[in-house]
Amino acid sequence: MKKFITTLVVLILAGMVLTGCTTGAAEAEDTTNEQVADNDEIVEGEMVTIGLGHGTAIGKSKSLDGDTVPLAQVDTTMVAAGFDAEGKVVSVTIDVAQTKVDFDADVQLTSDKDGEFKTKLELGDDYGMKRASGIEKEWFEQAAALEEWMIGKTVAEIMAMELEENRPADADLITSATITVDTYLAALEEAYNNAVEVEAGAVKVGLGTEISIAKSKSAEGDNGALAQVDTTMNVVALDADGVVVGTIIDVAQTKIDIDVDGQITTDKDGDFKTKVELGDDYGMKRASGIEKEWFEQAASLEEWMTGRTIAEITAMELEEGRPAETDLVTSATVTVGGYISTIEKAAVNAK
Template identity: 60%
Template sequence: MKKFLAMLLVLSLSGAALIGCSTTDKTPDGNTPPAVTEETPKDGEEVAGEIAKIGLGQTTTIAKSKDLEGETTPVGQVDTVIVAAGFDKDGKVVKVTIDTAQTKINFDKELQLTTDVTEKGKTKVELGEAYGMKKASQIGKEWFEQAAALGEWMVGKTVAEIKAMEIKDGKTADAELTSSVTISVEGYITALEEAYNNAVEVKAGAVELGLGTDISAAKSKGYANADGKETLPLAQVDTIMTVVAFDKDGKVAGTIIDNAQTKVNFDKEGKVTSDKAAEVKTKVELGDEYGMKKASQIGKEWFEQAAALSEWTVGKTVEEIKAMELKDGKATDAELTSSVTITITDYIETIVEAKENAK
């Protein structure tokens, strides 16, 4: 009898404990909350797979530009490889976009422009099927499809693991990629490494990454000689590259803005006078060498102003950024007038495009 009473007491206490849990542990709407485990991250804590840093890597060359020679007319060609990447706290690739801006400025035998330089240029990804690689591709895939496949392969790997890829004649020999990527990959791996080396931390909670570009050849010029003043041919391509990370609510967690202002100069015989083998630097890479500080009303160099604009975007939605009041393309916002005097219209447009392309 005593054993029976003891057992009855234990069961009664257990039932009371269960009843207590069922009443006190339920949410106001009567649902049982999810279990909290040791792996549940604390507020503000970085987790694997979340974007902790973003980077921009690029390489610009004018090596394929051509002189006037016989029936060959002059061409100023600017090729800019672009890699936008997001990395987690362990340095693994979370998100990546690979693109190339291949811009050609054509002249006739009289050294006059034949390219419509009022039209904005397009990257290979933006050209899509119009780029025309599929016809000549051994695997029947367009350039943007191959770039996407390479990017997907990079996700989850460190830069060191990506650099360890087996390459033959500039192309991948990795069994996972040979059926989907036949383009040369070395330049994209180099740009990814640069993106990692230059990566900046972003606000916690970043889950999407986007790339926006703006390509203009509007400052290019044909040959002219009027009133004793000679103007030599110039192919100038300004390639704006903007990388933006967004949180789940569409707010900016981090922004990187840069501009490759590339000039291909010709003499009056149509020969390229720029060093086609020289390294081409972006405005950020030029730093103080760009020379804006001397003429700046606020005494700040271009890269400093671009960084200030980038910082201002953090925590804002694209709609809020677009709503910024501008005058003659410049910011009138009290937060920016003391740190940004450059024209920012095109930079805002690339932020908007980055959101449209975000993944």
């Protein structure tokens, strides 16, 4: 009997030891899991990707017809956006570069090739929509209302917007935005689909643009005229210290041909691609001393800009407008003046 009691006590004590060990291990495991969860947690609304969406149309261009002289009009819609881990819009900017290149009855260029061309946002009140608006709001005001409506929504929710003749029919927008929005929605969707990751800490995103028609030409002899509109676009994400944590560079190089009789020969319903979208078809590689296509050189430039402040970027060492920085001379030989000025604009416009 005494032996049985002794054995029973030993077994009970052993069980208590095992129970204590198991409980301690479970508690340690729970704590570890909590720590892992905390480390992996992304703050709600934190920006993790940025995107650039765009679309170009020349449908409003006109051929010579009686008293109507040739007009080449290039409308490039642009949307810069930042998204959180759930795909919700954290920041968005909508803009349109509506660039008109004028010719006379002799198909001679009359627009100033060195002129300053502004987007709808840059024009502000000078765009002139307010006086024709039923809600008495300028284009930039209506675009701002649309942007505000998009914030906090997923792209799927935004694309499901109720429309009437391509205008917002949503109760929150009908008194603040009566512009057609189909092209803006399409550009936002493209921005999301093409979004790239940014480094941690992004707090705002901006869009910078620059427009040039310098390569346009008048008709001469048997050669027709050319209207060429180069719209440079730059999206930048900045952290709280103003350091670039992500950037996207692209150029919409749109060409409209006009014959000696003043007739537009370019398909007005055509598909117009940017330099990034053209990829290898842009054709820079065969003429490049470093054998790199335009999109590859742009990617190298984007990588170099990331981690630097705007002041450091604008101080880039150049030689004849091309990078002379040790980190870039073998990866980017394109002229970069337009890309530097647009990232500077994008930073100023960031929100």
